[in-house]
Amino acid sequence: MKLVSIYLMAGKKTPELAAAAVAGGAHLLEIGFPFSDPLADGPVIRLAGERALAEGMRTQACLECLAETRARVDVPLIPMTYASILEAYGYERFRDDAVAAGATSFIVADLPLESAPDLPRVQLVAPTTPDERIRLAAERTDGWLYLVSLTGTTGARDSVSGQLGGLVERSRSVTDLPLLAGFGISTPEQAAAAAELADGIVVGSRAVEVAESEGPSGLERYVRTLRSAVDDLAASRAG
Numbered sequence: 001m002k003l004v005s006i007y008l009m010a011g012k013k014t015p016e017l018a019a020a021a022v023a024g025g026a027h028l029l030e031i032g033f034p035f036s037d038p039l040a041d042g043p044v045i046r047l048a049g050e051r052a053l054a055e056g057m058r059t060q061a062c063l064e065c066l067a068e069t070r071a072r073v074d075v076p077l078i079p080m081t082y083a084s085i086l087e088a089y090g091y092e093r094f095r096d097d098a099v100a101a102g103a104t105s106f107i108v109a110d111l112p113l114e115s116a117p118d119l120p121r122v123q124l125v126a127p128t129t130p131d132e133r134i135r136l137a138a139e140r141t142d143g144w145l146y147l148v149s150l151t152g153t154t155g156a157r158d159s160v161s162g163q164l165g166g167l168v169e170r171s172r173s174v175t176d177l178p179l180l181a182g183f184g185i186s187t188p189e190q191a192a193a194a195a196e197l198a199d200g201i202v203v204g205s206r207a208v209e210v211a212e213s214e215g216p217s218g219l220e221r222y223v224r225t226l227r228s229a230v231d232d233l234a235a236s237r238a239g
Contacts, residue, residue: 070102
């Protein structure tokens with residue numbers, strides 16, 4: 001089975017959007033906790049973060065959003081944010097409060113591999129990551145490894161990065177954990193192309209755009225196209 005992970009920015013509409021994404025076939029959800037200087041994010045998610053901050057989505061409000069989302073869905077929920085949020089709130093307090101709200105793991109985009117060893121988190125590796133760092137990330141990751149498929153920020157691209165194949169090969173040589181590819185995946189065709197190499201996909205910017213412009217029903221339809229694309233690929237391989 002190929003996995004589909006959908007990223008949504010925390011906000012007042014997020015619980016309903018999350019339920020729609022799961023209805024469309026998402027296997028897991030990443031919930032962005034907005035930060036004022038999101039270095040890994042492209043313009044779509046940056047703008048979504050600005051909107052969330054403008055409507056008051058500070059850390060406590062995001063935790064409440066997470067709990068409301070957990071009440072609507074039963075898939076893994078992964079807060080995705082930046083280290084400064086955890087430093088301000090307190091690492092242990094953040095972990096405990098987020099888990100109590102329904103978090104199953106964490107992604108902290110700018111937190112070094114060696115930091116916060118007691119925080120269960122999905123590690124990210126990129127085409128520029130040395131082999132030894134990939135090995136260490138695979139040893140310390142929580143459940144799966146996030147493959148940043150290109151050198152750059154989040155956002156839709158015209159095609160799947162040509163760097164992904166090599167990154168999958170290097171990662172697979174050191175771990176049997178699922179490898180999910182993200183950054184630059186937005187269409188069903190790109191989803192299938194990435195899933196042909198990796199064990200699943202992460203879609204963020206386009207999902208955020210659809211959620212904003214078309215609401216829950218549009219997001220459900222969009223996620224269903226992604227899920228169908230990766231399911232069709234898995235079925236063709238099985239056959």
